[in-house]
Amino acid sequence: MTLKKYQSYLAKLFINKFIKTSLVFFCVVILINFFEEIRFSEKHSIEIYNVFYLSILNAPSLIFEILPFIFFVSIIFFYLELSEKNELEIFNSNGISNLKIVFLSVLITLLMGIIILLFYYTLSSNLKSLYLDAKNRFSNSNQYLAVVNNDGLWIKEEIDNNLYIIHAKKLKKNKLKYLTINEVSKYYESDNTIVAESADILSKNWKLEDVSILSKGGITKKFKSYVYNSSFDGEIISNLFSNLNALNIYELHNLSKNYLSIGYSNTDIKIHLNKIYSMPLFYVLMTILGFIIINKLKSIKSKFFVIIFGVLVSVIVYYLNYFSSLLGSNGVLPIYLSVWVPLLILFLICNIGLLKINES
Numbered sequence: 001m002t003l004k005k006y007q008s009y010l011a012k013l014f015i016n017k018f019i020k021t022s023l024v025f026f027c028v029v030i031l032i033n034f035f036e037e038i039r040f041s042e043k044h045s046i047e048i049y050n051v052f053y054l055s056i057l058n059a060p061s062l063i064f065e066i067l068p069f070i071f072f073v074s075i076i077f078f079y080l081e082l083s084e085k086n087e088l089e090i091f092n093s094n095g096i097s098n099l100k101i102v103f104l105s106v107l108i109t110l111l112m113g114i115i116i117l118l119f120y121y122t123l124s125s126n127l128k129s130l131y132l133d134a135k136n137r138f139s140n141s142n143q144y145l146a147v148v149n150n151d152g153l154w155i156k157e158e159i160d161n162n163l164y165i166i167h168a169k170k171l172k173k174n175k176l177k178y179l180t181i182n183e184v185s186k187y188y189e190s191d192n193t194i195v196a197e198s199a200d201i202l203s204k205n206w207k208l209e210d211v212s213i214l215s216k217g218g219i220t221k222k223f224k225s226y227v228y229n230s231s232f233d234g235e236i237i238s239n240l241f242s243n244l245n246a247l248n249i250y251e252l253h254n255l256s257k258n259y260l261s262i263g264y265s266n267t268d269i270k271i272h273l274n275k276i277y278s279m280p281l282f283y284v285l286m287t288i289l290g291f292i293i294i295n296k297l298k299s300i301k302s303k304f305f306v307i308i309f310g311v312l313v314s315v316i317v318y319y320l321n322y323f324s325s326l327l328g329s330n331g332v333l334p335i336y337l338s339v340w341v342p343l344l345i346l347f348l349i350c351n352i353g354l355l356k357i358n359e360s
Contacts (some may be wrong), residue, residue: 006091006096007104010101010104010105011104011108013078013081013082014074014075014078014104014105014108015108015112017074017075017077017078017081018070018071018074018112020077021070021073021074021077022063022070022074025063025066025070026059026063029059029062029063029066030055030056030059033054033055033058033059033062034051034052034055037051037054037055037058038051040054040135040138044138046138050134050138053134054131054134054135054138057127057128057130057131057134058127058128058131060120060123060124060127060128061124061125061127061128061131061245061246063124064116064120064121064124064245065245067116067279067283068279068282068283068286068317069286069314069317069318071109071283071286071287071290072286072287072289072290072310072313072314073290073307073310073314074287074290075105075286075287075290075291075294076290076293076294076306076307076310078105079290079291079294079295079298080294080306082101083298088101098291098295098357099354099357101291102288102291102354102357105287105288105291106284106287106288109280109283109284109287110280110283110284112283113279113280113281113283113284114280116279116280116283117276117277117279117280121248121249121276122248122249124245125245125246125247125248125251126248128243128245128246129246129247131246132243132246146232146237146241148171148241148255148258148259148262148264149258150257150258150261151167151169152167152168152169152170152171152178152261152262153166153167153168153169153171153176153237153262154166154167155167155232155237157230157231157232159229159230159231162183163183163184163185164181164182164183164184164230165181165182165184166179166180166181166182166230167179167180167182168180168199168262169262170262170263171237171262171263171264172263172264173234174200174201174202174233174234175198175199175200175201176198176199176201176206177197177198177263178197178198179194179195179196179197179198179199179208180193180194180195180196181193181194181195181196181228182194191215191216192213192214192215192216193213193214194208194211194212194213194214194226194228195211195212195213195214196208196209196210196211196212196226197209197210197211198210199228201230201232201233201234201237202233202234203233204229204230204231204232204233205227205228205229205230206227206228206229206230207225207227208223208225208226208227208228209224209225210224211223211224211225211226213226241255244268244269244272249273249276252269252272252273253273255269256269256270256273267328267329267331267335268329270335271325271328271329271335271338271339274335274336274339274340275325275339278339278340278343281343282343282346285343285346285347285350286317286346288350288353288354289313289317289346289349289350289353290310291357292350292353292354292357293309293310293313294306294310295357296353297309317342317346320342320345321342324338324339324341324342325338325339
């Protein structure tokens, strides 16, 4: 389909506003993140160029989180420029209604949203993964490793110069099931092996039940209960896998399957995946909402007031999504409702606004 001249002009203008707005937000995010990383660098004596490196690696992921509001701000500046140049009146007098302009903006936003979902999110998640790995190295905390796969939960930790490799087939809240702990030398030669039916990991002093300890000499000792002093507890282990932004969509689906295989809840992953899939629609709704609001406030001459009002609306939408997701994570709302209900509310608001948009 060949774009008409006015469509081409509006598309270029909207994309131009989006790029400029994104660059401004990107610079602000890097600046804010830079000061956050400065605190981290003071604790671990990191060179200043590594602080910049960490800030840049983390920025794309943070930008992805606020992209709906970047679209919202972009459409506001798009409308303001058309209004200031009296181009809206020219378009309207030539039979190009506000509704047609909104529809064109929606098509562009939807196309950009699909591209962002397919390509940008993968890039941002990969950079986030590099960011977390780098922070782990800089903090000298890479003496441990934790992985969930089809075989269960695997943990490697170093305590008092002793290396321990832990494997559990099941993880449920603060309980591990069918646990094996291998104490190995620096050459990965096995010293002692602890096998337990279960472990309470509420604290770092794990309480093991039905324990067998096989020593290096081949002697087996059995205990009804045994305490293993770890550097992990249930909360720490859960937090190790909580940064889902460091995983791409394929990795998220694999992790979800692995969580189910060890009996661990995959609710947070499902919510995160639904959020990702809903993003293109979220971008579209925020674009429509921004156009409706700025159209209603066009009589107000102060740009500052309009932008502040837009920020206020963005904050309201953000917390609506946040609390809905929180209800989903806590099981108060079903997973799908917790993600899609806020978008349904936005959709209804946008529909009402679109019905009246040509009256102005």
